Amino acid sequence: MNGGDGRIARRFAALAREGRGGLVTFITAGDPDAKTSAKILCGLSGAGADLIELGMPFSDPMADGPAIQAASLRALRSGMTLKKTLAMVKDFRKRDADTPIVLMGYYNPIYIYGAPKFLADARAAGVDGLIVVDLPPEHDDELCLPAMQAGVNFIRLATPTTDDKRLPAVLNNTNGFVYYVSIMGITGTRAVSTDHVRQAVTRLKRHTKLPIAVGFGIRTPQQAAEVARVADAAVVGSALVQTLAGNLDKKGKAKPGLALAVLKQVAALAKGVRGARGKPVKAA
Amino acid sequence: MTLNTFRAGPDERGQFGIHGGRYVAETLMPLILAVERAYNEAKNDPAFHAEIKYHHKHYIGRPSPLYLAQRMTEHLGGAKIYFKREELNHTGAHKINNTIGQILLARRMGKTRIIAETGAGQHGVATATVCALFDLPCVVYMGETDIARQQPNVFRMKLLGAEVRPVASGSGTLKDAMNEALRDWVANVENTYYLIGTAAGPHPYPTMVRDFQSIIGEEVRAQIMAAEGRLPDTLVACIGGGSNAIGLFHPFLDDRNVTLVGVEAAGHGLKTKKHAASIEGGRPGVLHGNRTYLLQDEDGQIQEAHSISAGLDYPGVGPEHSWLHDVGRVEYVAATDKESLQAFQLCSKLEGIIPALEPAHALVEVIRRAPRLKKDHLLVVNLCGRGDKDIFTVADALGVKL
Numbered sequence: 146m147n148g149g150d151g152r153i154a155r156r157f158a159a160l161a162r163e164g165r166g167g168l169v170t171f172i173t174a175g176d177p178d179a180k181t182s183a184k185i186l187c188g189l190s191g192a193g194a195d196l197i198e199l200g201m202p203f204s205d206p207m208a209d210g211p212a213i214q215a216a217s218l219r220a221l222r223s224g225m226t227l228k229k230t231l232a233m234v235k236d237f238r239k240r241d242a243d244t245p246i247v248l249m250g251y252y253n254p255i256y257i258y259g260a261p262k263f264l265a266d267a268r269a270a271g272v273d274g275l276i277v278v279d280l281p282p283e284h285d286d287e288l289c290l291p292a293m294q295a296g297v298n299f300i301r302l303a304t305p306t307t308d309d310k311r312l313p314a315v316l317n318n319t320n321g322f323v324y325y326v327s328i329m330g331i332t333g334t335r336a337v338s339t340d341h342v343r344q345a346v347t348r349l350k351r352h353t354k355l356p357i358a359v360g361f362g363i364r365t366p367q368q369a370a371e372v373a374r375v376a377d378a379a380v381v382g383s384a385l386v387q388t389l390a391g392n393l394d395k396k397g398k399a400k401p402g403l404a405l406a407v408l409k410q411v412a413a414l415a416k417g418v419r420g421a422r423g424k425p426v427k428a429a
Numbered sequence: 430m431t432l433n434t435f436r437a438g439p440d441e442r443g444q445f446g447i448h449g450g451r452y453v454a455e456t457l458m459p460l461i462l463a464v465e466r467a468y469n470e471a472k473n474d475p476a477f478h479a480e481i482k483y484h485h486k487h488y489i490g491r492p493s494p495l496y497l498a499q500r501m502t503e504h505l506g507g508a509k510i511y512f513k514r515e516e517l518n519h520t521g522a523h524k525i526n527n528t529i530g531q532i533l534l535a536r537r538m539g540k541t542r543i544i545a546e547t548g549a550g551q552h553g554v555a556t557a558t559v560c561a562l563f564d565l566p567c568v569v570y571m572g573e574t575d576i577a578r579q580q581p582n583v584f585r586m587k588l589l590g591a592e593v594r595p596v597a598s599g600s601g602t603l604k605d606a607m608n609e610a611l612r613d614w615v616a617n618v619e620n621t622y623y624l625i626g627t628a629a630g631p632h633p634y635p636t637m638v639r640d641f642q643s644i645i646g647e648e649v650r651a652q653i654m655a656a657e658g659r660l661p662d663t664l665v666a667c668i669g670g671g672s673n674a675i676g677l678f679h680p681f682l683d684d685r686n687v688t689l690v691g692v693e694a695a696g697h698g699l700k701t702k703k704h705a706a707s708i709e710g711g712r713p714g715v716l717h718g719n720r721t722y723l724l725q726d727e728d729g730q731i732q733e734a735h736s737i738s739a740g741l742d743y744p745g746v747g748p749e750h751s752w753l754h755d756v757g758r759v760e761y762v763a764a765t766d767k768e769s770l771q772a773f774q775l776c777s778k779l780e781g782i783i784p785a786l787e788p789a790h791a792l793v794e795v796i797r798r799a800p801r802l803k804k805d806h807l808l809v810v811n812l813c814g815r816g817d818k819d820i821f822t823v824a825d826a827l828g829v830k831l
Binding site for chain 2: 203204205206207208210211214221226227228251252253254255256257258278279280281283284301302303304305306307308311315326329330331334335
């Protein structure tokens with residue numbers, strides 16, 4: 146199973162036909178609470194997200210910056226679990242049969258859930274892909290290979306430190322798309338340079354036919370547009386999570402306009418991405 | 430168990446049985462592999478060993494004595510008790526054995542900036558010390574809770590020229606400091622070396638730290654042969670991440686007649702949620718680059734550990750210990766805060782040695798075990814740190830105002 150017939154492949158094929166890059170949005174499941182989070186999730190596609198990354202909250206998100214760390218802790222405090230995250234995807238799938246959902250997180254909750262059971266439940270819920278930050282190719286037998294066999298795409302992170310020698314190992318067992326981490330660092334902390342992204346995407350394309358999504362450090366519609374011009378998709382996470390955090394009351398509860406504020410931002414990002422390849426976007 | 434040897438691990442994937450491994454973000458993988466290559470080269474280079482040996486003798490003050498604790502032996506009325514005096518090392522704990530080894534490796538690798546995590550501050554001090562010695566900038570991540578209870582060590586690190594960065598996330602203890610150090614490393618991979626303080630983390634760290642700490646057990650072996658003409662019967666050491674214990678145990682793993690006992694921190698008790706006994710109170714999971722026994726809930730979320738000893742306050746344990754538990758070569762027990770406070774005071778009064786709260790946990794097991802053993806039973810306990818850093822914590826626990 147190479148994932149070529151899944152929702153992710155179909156979506157990237159459609160984007161290619163439209164001649165534009167896609168917008169991938171990240172939110173954490175259960176942030177700030179299950180109900181609000183589900184409301185945002187169900188509005189993302191309508192606001193213009195082409196693919197959805199849904200964070201599986203973890204107590205110790207080592208590769209994340211302060212914004213997504215806080216999101217993870219809010220979600221856990223509100224009672225989110227991996228089981229509830231899968232249930233959330235299942236509900237979403239009843240309304241939306243087409244938008245790909247990728248679960249993103251750390252290995253331990255999956256390991257404790259039990260990898261085979263998790264894959265079966267994820268597939269049944271309508272999950273299309275997985276990004277597991279702390280599972281390098283050295284441990285492919287644990288989740289990557291079983292996932293690909295179960296028909297769930299296993300998406301790999303490539304980084305500026307993944308040199309040409311290591312790239313084949315990283316791209317060996319993977320499908321869906323390649324997630325290029327555009328900065329050295331944790332999520333949401335450094336700005337991305339378009340020149341670097343262009344070079345990196347060109348380098349990756351020499352090694353793989355899979356679509357390349359670029360993330361970490363993309364905040365504005367302008368930046369998203371610039372990235373979407375040279376890559377197959379731009380990923381925005383921390384910026385959305387920060388908007389969400391800005392719409393909490395003093396007790397950390399969602400204010401009434403929270404979901405709308407996040408979705409409005411998604412719409413603005415989508416507009417930037419959609420205009421990117423049509424006419425040149427003025428440099429910032 | 431039909432293993433020929435317990436000392437062959439880890440395998441080529443860095444695993445001890447199911448434990449260990451390299452569960453890190455891709456950004457770090459090339460670097461972890463580079464550390465492994467550099468360490469393998471160094472290991473085979475006599476010049477590297479000569480450098481370590483020189484610093485052992487002239488800087489740390491090794492060998493540390495193996496001391497017959499006569500009054501404690503008489504008081505308990507059973508086994509003959511020896512203290513391995515790691516608290517007499519420069520900086521007052523075993524931690525410097527590892528930091529000397531790793532800083533020499535970092536220099537070989539051409540790294541120009543050192544980062545570390547610390548719990549009690551002992552590893553932070555040991556790292557700041559060697560960074561001063563070799564003139565390298567040093568950033569130490571330390572949880573806010575730990576900073577509050579280990580002020581003397583925070584000040585020491587600053588005197589040594591290190592920058593101590595407080596970590597507010599999570600419970601503000603060792604695990605959070607480790608998360609933050611990993612985040613720093615991901616952002617500064619090119620020039621930075623992460624000097625991990627315990628025998629945990631991604632491969633090759635657990636092995637490397639074990640090798641650097643094995644000087645403890647190697648010395649004990651020679652010293653007890655000189656003193657008694659035979660190997661010891663029982664070795665006891667406390668376990669947080671487990672670096673002092675693995676350093677003591679590893680040279681004896683294949684001496685089947687030597688009983689090995691690791692003592693975890695039971696905090697308020699194993700039946701409460703406030704303890705740090707990952708082996709007895711946890712189950713295997715993946716955190717900080719390795720699979721090992723972890724304190725966690727049914728959803729795989731890591732739980733906060735608790736121990737009066739900041740150095741044991743960690744929800745995981747080194748992967749080799751997890752494996753030694755699985756195969757039954759080492760016995761793992763636990764000691765509570767309260768028991769450790771009693772042992773702390775007993776040792777101070779009987780031997781004129783104020784132990785750190787960490788080895789006070791090991792002493793609890795000595796106090797339990799020694800009276801039941803014969804007088805010719807040789808029991809060695811690793812006194813892995815001195816207690817000066819803990820006097821405020823102990824005073825507070827005993828209701829004394831300083």
